[in-house]
Amino acid sequence: MxxxxxxxxxxxxxxxxxxxxxxxxxxxxxxxxxxxxxxxxxxxxxxxxxxxxxxxxxxxxxxxxxxxxxxxxxxxxxxxxxxxxxxxxxxxxxxxxxxxxxxxxxxxxxxxxxxxxxxxxxxxxxxxxxxxxxxxxxxxxxxxxxxxxxxxxxxxxxxxxxxxxxxxxxxxxxxxxxxxxxxxxxxxxxxxxxxxxxxxxxxxxxxWKDGKQxxxxxxxIINNVEPLWVKAPNSLKDEDYTKFYHTLFPMNDDPLFWIHLNVDYPFNLTGILYFPRIKSNIELQRNKIQLYCNQVFVTDQVDGIVPEFLTLLHGVIDSPDIPLNVSRSYLQSDANVKKISTYITKKVADRLQNIFKEDRKNYEEKWDDLKIFINYGMLSQEDFYDRAKDFALLKDIDGKFFTFEEYKNLIKDNQTDKNGELVYLYANNKEEQYSYIEAAKSKGYSVLLLDGELDTPVVSMLEQKFEKSRFTRVDSDIIDRLIIKEDMKKTELSSEQSANLSEVFQSQMPKIEKVQFMMEVQSLGENGQPILLTQSEYMRRMKDISRFQQGMAFYQQMPDSYAAVLNADHPLVKKVLEDTEKATADALKPIESELKGQEARLAALHQSQNGKKPEELTQEEKDDLKNTEQAIADQKKKKNELLAEYAKGNKVIHQLIDLALLQNGMLKGAALDEFLKRSVDMIR
Known part of the structure; x- marks a missing residue:
C-alpha cells in the first residue's frame, strides 16, 4: 500500500x-x-x-x-x-x-x-x-x-x-x-x-403491484442518448420537432417554427432553436435556451452568450467549442462564443427571410406572435435591423400586412404634410380609439395597429430610421391637425367669447388625480365632435418609454395632460355660448366694464414706465402697477366665479364633458352613474 x-x-x-x-x-x-x-x-x-x-x-x-x-x-x-x-x-x-x-x-x-x-x-x-x-x-x-x-x-x-x-x-x-x-x-x-x-x-x-410501487x-435509463439535435434534419418530420419541444418544455404551447443548427466550420455547433408563442411578460420567457457541451448540460443562463433578443428563443445549443467548466463571464469574452453568437443571429435572420419569401401568407398569420422577437432584435442589435427591415411587417387596423417599403408607397401621396413630412397614423386599441380611427378613415388616411408590448420604443426607432417621417397616434390631436396640409381655419368667435366659452367648460372639468385638462377653442365644422380630448404624442410616448428605460422614471410622476378642444362650429357648443351670454350678461356688464378700465389703466402705466429701469421707479409707481394688476386679477376671478356658477347648473355642459370623458374611458364610478341619470332626465 x-x-x-x-x-x-x-x-x-x-x-x-x-x-x-x-x-x-x-x-x-x-x-x-x-x-x-x-x-x-x-x-x-x-x-x-x-x-x-x-x-x-x-x-x-x-x-x-x-x-x-x-x-x-x-x-x-x-x-x-x-x-x-x-x-x-x-x-x-x-x-x-x-x-x-x-x-x-x-x-x-x-x-x-x-x-x-x-x-x-x-x-x-x-x-x-x-x-x-x-x-x-x-x-x-x-x-x-x-x-x-x-x-x-x-x-x-x-x-x-x-x-x-x-x-x-x-x-x-x-x-x-x-x-x-x-x-x-x-x-x-x-x-x-x-x-x-x-x-x-x-x-x-x-x-404498480399489490397496491404499491x-x-x-x-x-x-434516465437519458436519451441520441437527442433530436444530433440527427440529420432531413431525417426528421415536423411532429418530431414539436414532440422534442414538449420534452424540453412540457407546459408550453406548440412553437411557431424552429431552426435546426448544424455547422462544423469554422466551429462545431449543433442545436435546435424554437420560436415560442409569446404575448407578453418578456422577462418570464428568457433563459429557455439550454447550453450543452457534447450533450452535457452547462447552463441555461445564456444572456451574453447568445444575442440579447435571442434569449427569447427556446431550445438547445450544443458545441464542444464551448468549454464545459467555465464561468459565464469567461464564456461571454470567449472568441468562439462570440463567433457562435454572430452565426446564430445570421441563421435566425436567414430563416425568417426564407419563410417570408417562400410562404408570406403563413408568415403573416404568425406575425402577431413573431413580431416581439423581430422588434426586440431591431431595438437591441443594430445589424439585425439591417437584415430585418425587409421582412419586418406593419399591420393596419383592417388586418392587412405591409413591408416598410410597401407601406411607405401606400401612404406617401395622401399622408404627407405641408412640410413634406410623411405621417404614419396608428392606434393601439381599436375599440377605445374607434371614433378617432373613423375620423382618420373619413379623410382617406390609413391607420396602423400598434398594440404590441414593444411598439412604443419601436415607433421611436423607426422615426430615426425612416427619412422625414413621424408616427402619430390618432387620438393625439384633432384630425385636421394630425396631418396639417394647409393653415387651420380661424374661429369666428371674439377672443372674449372664446375665453368665456373655455371658462364655463374648464370650471366643470372633473378633478382626476394626476390628470390635467387644457381648454382650447377651434372651428372643426358642424359635423365634428362638440368636445374632443387629445393627448400629446410626445408626453404620452415619453411616459410609455419610461417603463422600459432606466433614468426616465420622472416622466411617470408627471400628470397626464389632455387638450380639451371645443368645436366652435357645433350647434350644441354655439347654444352653450348663447345661453351663457344671455344668462350672465347683466351680471357680467359691470365686471367687464371695470376689467376694461383697469386693463386700459395698466396699459397706460406700462407705457409711462417704458424705458425706466426697476430701480428708477418711485415707490408710488410700483404700488400703482401692483394694485392695478391685483384689481385685474380680482375682476377676472369674480368673472370666472360667475361663469362657473352658471355652468354648474347647465346640463348640456356636463353632458358634453361626460361624453368626451366616456369616449376616452375616463368616466367611472359616481360620475358615470350621474351621467346615466342625467341622460335619462334629458331624453324624457
Whole structure:
C-alpha cells in the first residue's frame, strides 16, 4: 500500500473547495457522471481504432445509493486507470496557491473547476471521504483502490475488481444528506445528464403491484442518448420537432417554427432553436435556451452568450467549442462564443427571410406572435435591423400586412404634410380609439395597429430610421391637425367669447388625480365632435418609454395632460355660448366694464414706465402697477366665479364633458352613474 500527499501547494485546498463551491455544490454529480462518460467514450474510440480488441459489452454508467452506508456510487465500464494513471490524474493538481485562488475564483464553482482541472475534486464538496476502485482495460492490469478523507493525504493500494472501469464511491458528508435522497439525485440527473451520449441508469424502473410501487428487472435509463439535435434534419418530420419541444418544455404551447443548427466550420455547433408563442411578460420567457457541451448540460443562463433578443428563443445549443467548466463571464469574452453568437443571429435572420419569401401568407398569420422577437432584435442589435427591415411587417387596423417599403408607397401621396413630412397614423386599441380611427378613415388616411408590448420604443426607432417621417397616434390631436396640409381655419368667435366659452367648460372639468385638462377653442365644422380630448404624442410616448428605460422614471410622476378642444362650429357648443351670454350678461356688464378700465389703466402705466429701469421707479409707481394688476386679477376671478356658477347648473355642459370623458374611458364610478341619470332626465 502506498501513502502520500496530494500534490498541492497548500493544505487548505479541501476547506477552500467546500467553502467556495458550496453555492454550486450540486454540480459535483455532473462532474462525476461526465468523467464516467469520458472514460466510456475513450474506450469506444480505442475499439474503433483497433487498440482495444475486447468486447465492449454493456457500457451503461450506473448511479447507485446506499442510505445505510451513506454512499453514492458512480460506476462505469470505461478505460479504467492503472496505479500510475491514478498518480498522474488524481494525485497531481496544478494549483498555484490559495491566495491567487481566492482572489480570482471565489465567486464561481465552474470557474474553479474549469481552470484547475478539479472536476473530480468537486466530489469533496459533498463528501467526507472518496474512494476510487478502478481497473484498466489493458491486459493483465491490476485493480487499485484510492482513498482520501478530505485532507491532502491519500492511500493507494491493490484491490480486487473483476471488470474493467471505475467505481467512484462518495461517502456523503453529514451536512449534505440531501444527496442520499432518491428524488434529489433524480432531479439532478434530469437537469445535467438528460441527453448524455452513453446510457445512464439510476436504479430500476418501477411498476404498480399489490397496491404499491415495486422495482422491476429493467434498468431505469434516465437519458436519451441520441437527442433530436444530433440527427440529420432531413431525417426528421415536423411532429418530431414539436414532440422534442414538449420534452424540453412540457407546459408550453406548440412553437411557431424552429431552426435546426448544424455547422462544423469554422466551429462545431449543433442545436435546435424554437420560436415560442409569446404575448407578453418578456422577462418570464428568457433563459429557455439550454447550453450543452457534447450533450452535457452547462447552463441555461445564456444572456451574453447568445444575442440579447435571442434569449427569447427556446431550445438547445450544443458545441464542444464551448468549454464545459467555465464561468459565464469567461464564456461571454470567449472568441468562439462570440463567433457562435454572430452565426446564430445570421441563421435566425436567414430563416425568417426564407419563410417570408417562400410562404408570406403563413408568415403573416404568425406575425402577431413573431413580431416581439423581430422588434426586440431591431431595438437591441443594430445589424439585425439591417437584415430585418425587409421582412419586418406593419399591420393596419383592417388586418392587412405591409413591408416598410410597401407601406411607405401606400401612404406617401395622401399622408404627407405641408412640410413634406410623411405621417404614419396608428392606434393601439381599436375599440377605445374607434371614433378617432373613423375620423382618420373619413379623410382617406390609413391607420396602423400598434398594440404590441414593444411598439412604443419601436415607433421611436423607426422615426430615426425612416427619412422625414413621424408616427402619430390618432387620438393625439384633432384630425385636421394630425396631418396639417394647409393653415387651420380661424374661429369666428371674439377672443372674449372664446375665453368665456373655455371658462364655463374648464370650471366643470372633473378633478382626476394626476390628470390635467387644457381648454382650447377651434372651428372643426358642424359635423365634428362638440368636445374632443387629445393627448400629446410626445408626453404620452415619453411616459410609455419610461417603463422600459432606466433614468426616465420622472416622466411617470408627471400628470397626464389632455387638450380639451371645443368645436366652435357645433350647434350644441354655439347654444352653450348663447345661453351663457344671455344668462350672465347683466351680471357680467359691470365686471367687464371695470376689467376694461383697469386693463386700459395698466396699459397706460406700462407705457409711462417704458424705458425706466426697476430701480428708477418711485415707490408710488410700483404700488400703482401692483394694485392695478391685483384689481385685474380680482375682476377676472369674480368673472370666472360667475361663469362657473352658471355652468354648474347647465346640463348640456356636463353632458358634453361626460361624453368626451366616456369616449376616452375616463368616466367611472359616481360620475358615470350621474351621467346615466342625467341622460335619462334629458331624453324624457
Amino acid at each position: 502506498k501513502q502520500g500527499n496530494i500534490g498541492v501547494t497548500t493544505e487548505n485546498i479541501f476547506p477552500v473547495i467546500k467553502k467556495f463551491l458550496y453555492s454550486d455544490h450540486e454540480i459535483f454529480l455532473r462532474e462525476m457522471v461526465s468523467n464516467a462518460i469520458d472514460a466510456t467514450q475513450k474506450l469506444k474510440t480505442l475499439a474503433t481504432q483497433g487498440d482495444f480488441k475486447g468486447e465492449l459489452g454493456d457500457l451503461t454508467v450506473r448511479i447507485s445509493l446506499d442510505k445505510d452506508k451513506g454512499t453514492l456510487t458512480i460506476s462505469d465500464r470505461g478505460i479504467g486507470m492503472t496505479a500510475d494513471e491514478v498518480e498522474k490524474y488524481i494525485n497531481q493538481i496544478a494549483f498555484s496557491g490559495v491566495n491567487d485562488f481566492l482572489d480570482k475564483y471565489k465567486d464561481k464553482a465552474n470557474a474553479i473547476i474549469g481552470h484547475f482541472g478539479l472536476g473530480f475534486y468537486s466530489a469533496f464538496m459533498v463528501s467526507k471521504k472518496v474512494e476510487i476502485i478502478t481497473k484498466s482495460y489493458q491486459d493483465g492490469a491490476q485493480a487499485v483502490k484510492w482513498s482520501c478523507d478530505g485532507s491532502p493525504s491519500f492511500t493507494l493500494e491493490d484491490a480486487e475488481k473483476e471488470d474493467r472501469g471505475s467505481d467512484i464511491i462518495l461517502y456523503i458528508d453529514d451536512d449534505c444528506k440531501e444527496f442520499l435522497e432518491k428524488a434529489r439525485i433524480e432531479t439532478l440527473l434530469q437537469k445535467y445528464c438528460k441527453f448524455l451520449p452513453v446510457p445512464v441508469a439510476f436504479g430500476k424502473k418501477t411498476e 415495486v422495482d422491476t428487472d429493467e434498468d431505469n
